[in-house]
Amino acid sequence: MRIVLLGAPGAGKGTQAKRIKEKYAVPHISTGDIFRAEMAAGSDLGLKVQEYVKSGRLVPDQLVVDIVSGRLLKDDCSKGFLLDGFPRTAGQAEALDSILAAQGKPLDEVLYLKLSESEAVNRLLNRAKTEGRADDTPETIKKRMTVFNDLTEPLISYYHAEGMLETINGDGPMDEVTAAAFAVLDKIKG
Ligand code: AMP
Numbered sequence: 001m002r003i004v005l006l007g008a009p010g011a012g013k014g015t016q017a018k019r020i021k022e023k024y025a026v027p028h029i030s031t032g033d034i035f036r037a038e039m040a041a042g043s044d045l046g047l048k049v050q051e052y053v054k055s056g057r058l059v060p061d062q063l064v065v066d067i068v069s070g071r072l073l074k075d076d077c078s079k080g081f082l083l084d085g086f087p088r089t090a091g092q093a094e095a096l097d098s099i100l101a102a103q104g105k106p107l108d109e110v111l112y113l114k115l116s117e118s119e120a121v122n123r124l125l126n127r128a129k130t131e132g133r134a135d136d137t138p139e140t141i142k143k144r145m146t147v148f149n150d151l152t153e154p155l156i157s158y159y160h161a162e163g164m165l166e167t168i169n170g171d172g173p174m175d176e177v178t179a180a181a182f183a184v185l186d187k188i189k190g
Helices: 013-024 031-041 044-055 061-072 090-103 117-131 138-152 154-161 174-189
Strands: 002-007 028-030 081-084 109-114 165-169
Touching (some): 002 013, 013 028, 028 031, 028 061, 031 061, 061 090, 109 174, 117 138, 154 165, 165 174
Parallel strands (some): 002 081, 002 109, 028 081, 109 165
16 A cells, blocks of 8 residues: 655644555654654764754755655555655655656655644644654744645645545544544545
8 A cells, every 4th residue: 555644844744644654554664763763873864954844944855856766666565655754745656756757656645634724723732742843943933834835745746636635624633534544444444
């Protein structure tokens, strides 16, 4: 099963991705997690991306696409994957389409976790208190929301036009959101 999880920052992508990964046994590929791990390790890649991540701007497409395309070639992705936080721009979505077309393995589903901006911002502010992520400051949250609205939201119509989009209400309790996501994915599986 080849799945993309779309949603604004704070929509609960990370939480839902972990549950989907367990139930459907697909690797969870989060570009944000990859960048945070590289930054924590102080690697060259970490140094390259840290200014972007810390300020809430997007890492340049080419860099992200190279990382994801390498990751998708690994053995554990042969039966599927769950992409979380990628693609985030039209350029990334087109690159992903070409990578998968070359493998003859198109996406099965794009799950869009939809929730109001005010709820997303509240969740991010709460997460700032518990997790202490460097990019969960009020200023950066604002920037990430603008980036989402300007660059990532257009992907919703793109995938809708391709007939791949399923929208899930992300406002409810986590377990309800999970149940809705599982219901969509069970249909593909079955
Ligand atoms: P996330 O954990 O998905 O919210 O990502 C945290 C930060 O990592 C983002 O604000 C960006 O700076 C960077 N990032 C993650 N994924 C991407 C991507 N697909 N394209 C560009 N930048 C990304």
